[in-house]
Amino acid sequence: MSEPPIFEARGLSRHFDVSKPALQRLLSREGRRTLRAVNEVSFAIPRGTTMSLVGESGCGKSTVARLAVGLYEPSGGQALFEGQDLAEARKSAAQRRRMGMIFQDPYASLNPRWRVADIVGEPIRAYGIAEGAGALREKVGALLRQVGLSPADGNRFPHEFSGGQRQRISIARALSSNPDFLVCDEPTSALDVSVQAQILNLMKGLQRDLGLTYLFISHNLAVVRQVSDRVGVMYLGSIMELAPAETLFTTPRQPYTRALTEAIPDLDMVGKDRQPVGGEVPSPIAPPPGCPFNPRCPLANDRCRSERPALIPARGTPETLVACHAVEEGRDSFEARAAA
Amino acid sequence: MPACGDRTLMQPLLQVRDLVVEFPTRRGTLRALDRVSFDIAPGEVLGVVGESGAGKSMTGAAIIGLLEPPGRVAGGSITLRGERIDNLPPREMRKVRGKRIGAIFQDPLTTLNPLYTVGHQLVETMRTHLAIDAAEARRRAVGWLEMVGIPAASERIDAYPHQFSGGMRQRVVIALALCAEPEMVVADEPTTALDVSIQAQVIALLKRLTREKGTSVMLITHDMGVIAETADRVAVMYAGRVAEIGPVRSVVKAAAHPYSAGLMASIPPLSHKVDQLPQIDGAMPRLNAIPQGCAYNPRCPHVFDRCKVERPELLQAPETRAACWLFDSDAPRERAHV
Amino acid sequence: MNAVSRFLDSDLFYSFRRTPSAVISAVVAAVIILGAAAAPWVAPYNPFDLASLDLMDAFNPPAFMDEGSLAHPFGTDDQGRDVLSAILYGARVSLVVGVSATAFALTVGVLVGLLAGYAGGTVDAVLMRIADIQLTFPSILIALLIDGVARAALPREVHDQLAIVVVIVAIGISDWPRFARTVRGSALVERNKEYVLAARVIGISPARIMLTHVLPNVLGPLLVLATLNLGLAILSEATLSFLGVGVPPTQPSLGTLIRIGNDFLFSGEWWIALFPGLALVAMVLSVNLLGDWLRDALNPRLR
Numbered sequence: 001m002s003e004p005p006i007f008e009a010r011g012l013s014r015h016f017d018v019s020k021p022a023l024q025r026l027l028s029r030e031g032r033r034t035l036r037a038v039n040e041v042s043f044a045i046p047r048g049t050t051m052s053l054v055g056e057s058g059c060g061k062s063t064v065a066r067l068a069v070g071l072y073e074p075s076g077g078q079a080l081f082e083g084q085d086l087a088e089a090r091k092s093a094a095q096r097r098r099m100g101m102i103f104q105d106p107y108a109s110l111n112p113r114w115r116v117a118d119i120v121g122e123p124i125r126a127y128g129i130a131e132g133a134g135a136l137r138e139k140v141g142a143l144l145r146q147v148g149l150s151p152a153d154g155n156r157f158p159h160e161f162s163g164g165q166r167q168r169i170s171i172a173r174a175l176s177s178n179p180d181f182l183v184c185d186e187p188t189s190a191l192d193v194s195v196q197a198q199i200l201n202l203m204k205g206l207q208r209d210l211g212l213t214y215l216f217i218s219h220n221l222a223v224v225r226q227v228s229d230r231v232g233v234m235y236l237g238s239i240m241e242l243a244p245a246e247t248l249f250t251t252p253r254q255p256y257t258r259a260l261t262e263a264i265p266d267l268d269m270v271g272k273d274r275q276p277v278g279g280e281v282p283s284p285i286a287p288p289p290g291c292p293f294n295p296r297c298p299l300a301n302d303r304c305r306s307e308r309p310a311l312i313p314a315r316g317t318p319e320t321l322v323a324c325h326a327v328e329e330g331r332d333s334f335e336a337r338a339a340a
Numbered sequence: 341m342p343a344c345g346d347r348t349l350m351q352p353l354l355q356v357r358d359l360v361v362e363f364p365t366r367r368g369t370l371r372a373l374d375r376v377s378f379d380i381a382p383g384e385v386l387g388v389v390g391e392s393g394a395g396k397s398m399t400g401a402a403i404i405g406l407l408e409p410p411g412r413v414a415g416g417s418i419t420l421r422g423e424r425i426d427n428l429p430p431r432e433m434r435k436v437r438g439k440r441i442g443a444i445f446q447d448p449l450t451t452l453n454p455l456y457t458v459g460h461q462l463v464e465t466m467r468t469h470l471a472i473d474a475a476e477a478r479r480r481a482v483g484w485l486e487m488v489g490i491p492a493a494s495e496r497i498d499a500y501p502h503q504f505s506g507g508m509r510q511r512v513v514i515a516l517a518l519c520a521e522p523e524m525v526v527a528d529e530p531t532t533a534l535d536v537s538i539q540a541q542v543i544a545l546l547k548r549l550t551r552e553k554g555t556s557v558m559l560i561t562h563d564m565g566v567i568a569e570t571a572d573r574v575a576v577m578y579a580g581r582v583a584e585i586g587p588v589r590s591v592v593k594a595a596a597h598p599y600s601a602g603l604m605a606s607i608p609p610l611s612h613k614v615d616q617l618p619q620i621d622g623a624m625p626r627l628n629a630i631p632q633g634c635a636y637n638p639r640c641p642h643v644f645d646r647c648k649v650e651r652p653e654l655l656q657a658p659e660t661r662a663a664c665w666l667f668d669s670d671a672p673r674e675r676a677h678v
Numbered sequence: 679m680n681a682v683s684r685f686l687d688s689d690l691f692y693s694f695r696r697t698p699s700a701v702i703s704a705v706v707a708a709v710i711i712l713g714a715a716a717a718p719w720v721a722p723y724n725p726f727d728l729a730s731l732d733l734m735d736a737f738n739p740p741a742f743m744d745e746g747s748l749a750h751p752f753g754t755d756d757q758g759r760d761v762l763s764a765i766l767y768g769a770r771v772s773l774v775v776g777v778s779a780t781a782f783a784l785t786v787g788v789l790v791g792l793l794a795g796y797a798g799g800t801v802d803a804v805l806m807r808i809a810d811i812q813l814t815f816p817s818i819l820i821a822l823l824i825d826g827v828a829r830a831a832l833p834r835e836v837h838d839q840l841a842i843v844v845v846i847v848a849i850g851i852s853d854w855p856r857f858a859r860t861v862r863g864s865a866l867v868e869r870n871k872e873y874v875l876a877a878r879v880i881g882i883s884p885a886r887i888m889l890t891h892v893l894p895n896v897l898g899p900l901l902v903l904a905t906l907n908l909g910l911a912i913l914s915e916a917t918l919s920f921l922g923v924g925v926p927p928t929q930p931s932l933g934t935l936i937r938i939g940n941d942f943l944f945s946g947e948w949w950i951a952l953f954p955g956l957a958l959v960a961m962v963l964s965v966n967l968l969g970d971w972l973r974d975a976l977n978p979r980l981r
Contacts, residue, residue, distance in 0.1 A: 056535035056536060056537065057535055066875075069879050070879075071875060071878060071879065090881065093881065096880070096881045097880075099879070100879065101875070101876065101879045103872035103875065103876065104872070105872055108871045108872045108873065109871075109872035109873050109875075109876060110873055111873040111891055111894075111895070112895065113894040113895055119873075122877065122880065122882075123880045126880050126881065126882055127880075162623040162624075163392070164623055165623070170876075173876065177880070192391035192392055192562065192624075193391070193562070193564070193603065193606050193607050194391065194602060194603055194606045194619060194620040195391075195623065196606070196608075197606035197608070197617040197618065197619035197620075198619045198620075198621070200608070200617055201616055201617055201619055204616075219535070219536065220608075221536075221610055222607070222608040222609060222610040223608050225608070225609075225610060225612075225613055226608045226609075226613055226614065226617060245613070246613070249610070259537060260536060260537065261610070263536045263537045263539070263540040264536060264565065264610055265539075265540070265543070265563065265565025265566045265568065265569045266565055266568065266569075266610055266611075267564060267565060267568045267592050267604070267607065267609075268568075268611070277537050277540075277541075278541070280505050280507055280508075280538060281535065281537075366689075366692050
């Protein structure tokens with residue numbers, strides 16, 4: 001390995017203190033309560049590729065996104081940017097400018113009081129990338145054109161744009177510091193489908209042209225399938241399965257991944273009934289012991305209820321890393337299904 | 341004008357004809373719905389899809405008489421079993437709502453009163469609309485909670501809404517919408533706020549219960565997958581108008597209107613990876629800038645002169661009815677096929 | 679489009695035109711403010727020019743009464759001062775104190791609020807507990823306390839010179855927690871919005887984020903609060919002056935005038951107290967109605 005991955009998480013954890021205020025705690029005799037949003041997560045993203053994290057709300061995927069750009073400090077483990085500790089890397093403007101973020105809500109991610117040119121130009125000014133007002137204007141104009149807007153749009157305010165156009169502005173801002181690594185937190189989930197296709201195509205085109213590396217966060221498996229090279233499935237703060245995208249979607253191994261892929265309503269399912277997975281996501285404040293999915297898992301046994309499974313290569317599909325005792329022990333009848 | 345082919349013989353439960361909803365603003369009156377027409381047959385599930393701002397929620401709100409002021413019905417009619425309900429006084433409309441038309445919204449907390457137990461709310465609703473005594477209402481309330489899959493229903497009946505999870509709350513709302521045995525339910529984005537696995541549970545529940553009770557459903561959502569699995573027929577809305585309406589399979593697999601076709605194509609497939617997703621360029625016009633003629637004409641790949649001048653009504657297309665001049669059999673077509 | 683025509687076309691101005699109470703209040707407030715600002719030029723007499731006072735003119739009733747004359751439309755007081763002129767000069771003092779005290783409270787409140795809202799944690803807790811303690815004292819008590827301390831600490835001549843400043847600081851100090859709480863609340867909301875996160879990813883400093891991103895977005899509620907507070911500050915000043923601990927009698931404010939008139943209220947010379955009182959009511963009411971309108975107009979949920 002000559003080149004370290006652009007981003008790597010090594011046993012990365014983030015806990016939040018969600019205790020009540022000290023006085024109330026004293027009165028009701030409660031202890032401190034900790035929400036383990038992210039629990040010892042490890043993955044690496046090679047340069048020029050897209051790694052996606054999928055999962056339902058509260059699974060910790062957005063927390064990982066914020067850890068990956070240094071908005072949160074890790075509670076444990078390490079976040080590495082090109083092999084260097086992330087917090088260390090972010091102390092230097094030259095490294096900081098190489099990472100950026102695209103947010104979910106196109107209405108909250110742009111300052112409503114700023115003109116578009118100022119929004120897109122903020123990183124350029126902060127990093128001193130363009131010298132002088134003329135060069136700045138030119139660079140902003142070029143960025144707006146790159147994302148499919150016109151340079152004249154720079155004089156307008158965010159509220160004059162539709163959701164899709166705002167997301168383009170958000171992308172232009174992220175691109176303005178010439179980054180290598182972009183963290184995209186649900187970039188299309190607030191958009192309509194036809195606009196979602198525009199934005200996904202734009203992001204793919206930019207990746208091709210600029211050699212960008214993406215950490216892509218989404219709850220939408222279909223979107224993830226379209227954009228990813230590798231996919232991690234998260235549940236209650238842990239990665240349950242981590243595999244190349246094609247492998248994950250053709251041969252999902254973890255029972256949770258399988259439940260998730262089967263729950264997606266599909267255009268091919270016209271008029272069909274299905275048996276959805278039962279139960280609900282437990283509170284991350286009081287996760288079940290053992291495997292986090294065990295209360296809803298059809299394959300759960302005593303070991304699943306007591307011992308937390310490690311993320312290890314799966315029997316049968318070794319390119320897949322999976323955290324599941326049933327897969328490890330061969331209780332998931334994978335061979336039988338594969339033969340069928 | 342009769343509705344879709346195979347249902348013409350059946351007397352429709354709900355008829356919406358040329359419905360116009362307007363919003364007076366300081367810069368002129370905005371037309372949020374422009375001559376919207378469709379029928380819902382007894383026991384039928386009509387899906388209404390469209391992008392945000394297309395007018396799908398507005399249509400639902402107009403039917404249940406809950407348009408946000410200053411919006412108002414400015415034309416057309418809504419009839420329930422032949423009886424006009426769009427011009428009822430608020431008192432009468434409250435009786436229709438609940439008794440004859442139930443409502444399910446995206447956020448269960450807008451429907452549930454946080455100050456009362458769910459049992460109390462079910463009992464109140466049933467006693468307002470059905471001639472039953474308190475004991476019977478409570479017995480039925482437990483039954484409804486069991487039916488919507490609330491575990492330990494006889495105990496949970498005395499719990500408050502905040503003591504339920506999001507998915508469980510939406511189940512309670514479904515029970516509340518159905519407990520007065522309405523003829524129809526308007527469900528506006530009932531699963532949008534829920535996680536995928538919970539969403540599947542709620543949709544399956546809604547489907548099962550309405551089928552059992554023979555309740556009609558107007559299912560408003562932006563999620564084509566949900567519609568595909570649940571609806572019998574689909575209406576696709578665009579810029580306050582119905583662009584296409586027809587059987588779900590036809591609209592999903594063989595949409596006639598270029599907008600519906602583009603919309604279906606732009607949905608990322610789960611089954612395989614495509615290099616470039618088909619996309620519709622541009623965005624839906626704002627209400628104050630709807631173009632002349634067909635509202636879709638600036639984005640349409642098949643646009644011709646007539647589209648920019650004259651507004652198309654719903655015309656018979658091969659499997660559906662589409663508001664598109666490509667299907668005008670009386671006039672010479674300038675383009676052969678889609 | 680230039681700034682003026684953009685303003686005339688704005689939703690805010692539209693809502694203003696459509697709200698009669700706002701238009702009337704604005705007209706009343708404008709008349710009072712202009713009259714007060716231009717007092718030396720528009721007032722018929724200079725009530726502070728002792729040479730021009732003639733005790734023979736004392737206790738003249740207003741012009742519309744039998745013994746009144748147009749020379750003194752609102753009559754004269756016990757010193758022969760023209761009441762209308764005294765009101766114009768008095769409104770000037772009241773406005774200066776009200777505006778300065780509000781500006782003082784606003785500045786302190788914004789700084790404390792931004793710091794508490796952004797820093798959070800212990801800093802936030804300490805600052806807000808100070809504000810809470812401050813809020814449990816009636817503002818008039820705090821003003822009296824500061825005034826008392828200033829009187830005791832400063833020599834009499836110095837105190838008379840600084841009296842207005844003392845009143846401004848006294849009222850300002852009792853009002854800052856309101857601003858601090860509003861700004862803190864808004865800052866807490868804004869700091870978690872994604873545009874602030876975007877700025878943090880770039881590495882913009884917290885102080886800069888607060889001033890360039892958060893502050894412009896909390897200006898709306900701040901403006902409403904400042905307007906409403908202006909009315910209250912004018913009233914506080916009037917109360918202090920009425921109690922005799924406010925501005926010195928050599929520079930009478932509306933409150934001072936009412937106190938002077940109060941002595942004659944039951945001996946038949948009611949106009950000496952009534953007209954300054956009406957002026958005070960008109961001023962505070964118009965400012966408050968403007969504030970109410972502004973609050974409704976800027977509230978997106980009521981639009």
